[in-house]
Amino acid sequence: MRHSKQRDLILEIVQGTNEHPTADWVYTEARKFLPNISLGTVYRNLGQLVANKDLNTVNVNGIVHYDAFLANHQHFQCTSCGKVFDIEISTKEFVSQIDTKTNHKIDKCQVQLFGICEKCKNN
Numbered sequence: 001m002r003h004s005k006q007r008d009l010i011l012e013i014v015q016g017t018n019e020h021p022t023a024d025w026v027y028t029e030a031r032k033f034l035p036n037i038s039l040g041t042v043y044r045n046l047g048q049l050v051a052n053k054d055l056n057t058v059n060v061n062g063i064v065h066y067d068a069f070l071a072n073h074q075h076f077q078c079t080s081c082g083k084v085f086d087i088e089i090s091t092k093e094f095v096s097q098i099d100t101k102t103n104h105k106i107d108k109c110q111v112q113l114f115g116i117c118e119k120c121k122n123n
């Protein structure tokens with residue numbers, strides 16, 4: 001019982017942000033509610049949530065970020081502040097060009113974009 005309570009909290013924490021948190025960030029947040037929770041427990045629960053398809057992972061520069069937004073979308077990372085943003089844009093044309101130019105059959109498209117976010121650009 002206790003374990004599913006921890007898992008529910010961790011899921012709520014990730015669902016409560018659109019900033020694609022890392023396990024360390026989730027751990028810091030989780031400790032506000034469960035001061036004795038360990039980083040290992042956070043990692044284990046995040047892994048189970050991903051296995052259950054309650055969360056997705058986004059690998060940015062070798063660092064795993066967790067994402068509760070499950071619909072197909074792309075990601076943009078600001079190379080200045082490091083934040084990861086959701087980009088909701090159709091990749092249909094991009095994928096169909098690849099289908100046409102190669103003999104591959106593309107099932108899934110995940111684009112990672114890098115640049116400077118609006119906030120950093122204006123600073």
Ligand SMILES: [Zn+2]
Pocket residue numbers: 020067069073074075085086
């Ligand atoms: Zn996302």
